[in-house]
Amino acid sequence: MKDREERLLNIIASGLAQFQQSSTLQQLGDRASYIGMSDVASYFSCPRAAVLKRAHGQGQSRDLPQLLTLSRGHWFENGVAQAFDGLMLPHIRQLEISTQYEGVDFKAHLDFVLATTQPRPTVRILEVKSCQKLPEFLYSSYEMQVYGQIGLLAENWNKPCFSCIPHTGAYPYDNLSFPSIANIALGAELPWNVRDVDLEAWVLCLSMQDAKVFGPYIPDSNMLKTGLDAGVSLWKEISALKEGQLLAEDLKVASGYHPLCSHCNYAGNCPKFTGLEHPELREQLEQLITWKSERSALDEKIKQAEGEMKEMYAHIDAHGQWVSVGNRRFRVSDIPGRRSLDRDSLAEEIGVVFAMEGIDMDVPAMFARHEKVGLPSSRLTINTLKG
Numbered sequence: 008m009k010d011r012e013e014r015l016l017n018i019i020a021s022g023l024a025q026f027q028q029s030s031t032l033q034q035l036g037d038r039a040s041y042i043g044m045s046d047v048a049s050y051f052s053c054p055r056a057a058v059l060k061r062a063h064g065q066g067q068s069r070d071l072p073q074l075l076t077l078s079r080g081h082w083f084e085n086g087v088a089q090a091f092d093g094l095m096l097p098h099i100r101q102l103e104i105s106t107q108y109e110g111v112d113f114k115a116h117l118d119f120v121l122a123t124t125q126p127r128p129t130v131r132i133l134e135v136k137s138c139q140k141l142p143e144f145l146y147s148s149y150e151m152q153v154y155g156q157i158g159l160l161a162e163n164w165n166k167p168c169f170s171c172i173p174h175t176g177a178y179p180y181d182n183l184s185f186p187s188i189a190n191i192a193l194g195a196e197l198p199w200n201v202r203d204v205d206l207e208a209w210v211l212c213l214s215m216q217d218a219k220v221f222g223p224y225i226p227d228s229n230m231l232k233t234g235l236d237a238g239v240s241l242w243k244e245i246s247a248l249k250e251g252q253l254l255a256e257d258l259k260v261a262s263g264y265h266p267l268c269s270h271c272n273y274a275g276n277c278p279k280f281t282g283l284e285h286p287e288l289r290e291q292l293e294q295l296i297t298w299k300s301e302r303s304a305l306d307e308k309i310k311q312a313e314g315e316m317k318e319m320y321a322h323i324d325a326h327g328q329w330v331s332v333g334n335r336r337f338r339v340s341d342i343p344g345r346r347s348l349d350r351d352s353l354a355e356e357i358g359v360v361f362a363m364e365g366i367d368m369d370v371p372a373m374f375a376r377h378e379k380v381g382l383p384s385s386r387l388t389i390n391t392l393k394g
């Protein structure tokens with residue numbers, strides 16, 4: 008039986024792997040010939056990982072959890088397209104912008120583009136990101152990607168730089184200006200001059216439970232230049248690495264804690280983690296990792312069981328009374344929310360009082376003088392490195 012279950016999972020994994028390989032080729036073409044805006048974003052996250060990924064490729068994963076994570080992005084995109092279709096909102100999917108900058112070919116692939124002429128010429132770009140957990144602020148690498156997209160759209164507006172990918176959209180048009188492609192694909196007659204158009208880009212982050220939007224991002228020539236310059240550096244470093252003029256250990260790494268490191272395929276020999284070898288500690292470390300993961304699983308079980316018990320209590324209609332179970336008893340009671348001091352508003356109020364009294368006082372600095380710092384402690388960090 009176990010064998011049959013495993014075979015079924017293997018079928019799903021290899022199907023996803025095949026599909027991803029062919030759809031990437033169809034949507035993005037020969038990635039070796041250009042720098043994409045997502046490459047620029049990766050370069051901002053970690054130059055070493057971006058260069059190695061482009062120089063050596065990532066290989067085709069057969070790992071089902073990893074394949075599911077990658078597929079989730081495409082599934083979310085299809086869901087967003089269904090939402091637009093439900094409202095009968097015309098949109099272009101995977102609009103490609105091709106251009107050159109300092110001798111390097113660049114391409115941006117825009118998840119969704121919507122346009123209208125009423126009440127005024129308006130174009131919106133929507134970039135969809137799939138997230139395990141929704142971020143509080145948008146990662147700067149994503150911002151760089153979206154500034155690149157909106158910047159390239161504005162810069163190349165009336166140049167023959169826009170194409171739709173035949174296999175993913177219903178509008179297989181090549182090398183047109185944006186007003187032409189919008190006219191054919193969306194039926195929108197947009198001005199020839201980009202200055203007459205209201206242009207914005209937004210990022211929609213989706214997790215399995217929730218969604219959050221970030222924006223608007225408007226064309227910014229400085230941000231575009233920063234992104235394109237980074238793309239040129241990436242291109243040069245990939246070439247230098249391939250020609251043996253640059254070594255992997257000389258590439259710049261992401262500084263400080265970086266969430267990417269724990270998923271990175273190039274972490275195995277990354278200089279960031281260079282240290283001492285102590286193989287004799289392996290058993291102890293493995294034991295600790297096992298206990299920690301058992302504790303996490305147990306915490307999760309306890310949380311679930313507590314939730315179920317609270318639901319039972321609600322069904323019993325005990326209204327705050329104790330419920331006896333043999334020689335034990337339990338009840339669910341309301342606990343007031345935690346009170347905390349809003350330092351900013353307090354500082355503002357005290358500042359106003361001082362000002363009224365004519366006292367010149369730096370209130371935040373005064374607060375800082377009365378802050379107490381706890382004793383320093385140590386933290387054990389354990390990483391499982393891939394690659």
Ligand code: SF4
Nearest residue numbers: 053261268271274277
């Ligand atoms: S492990 Fe971290 S720092 Fe090293 S290459 Fe990967 S992402 Fe960059």
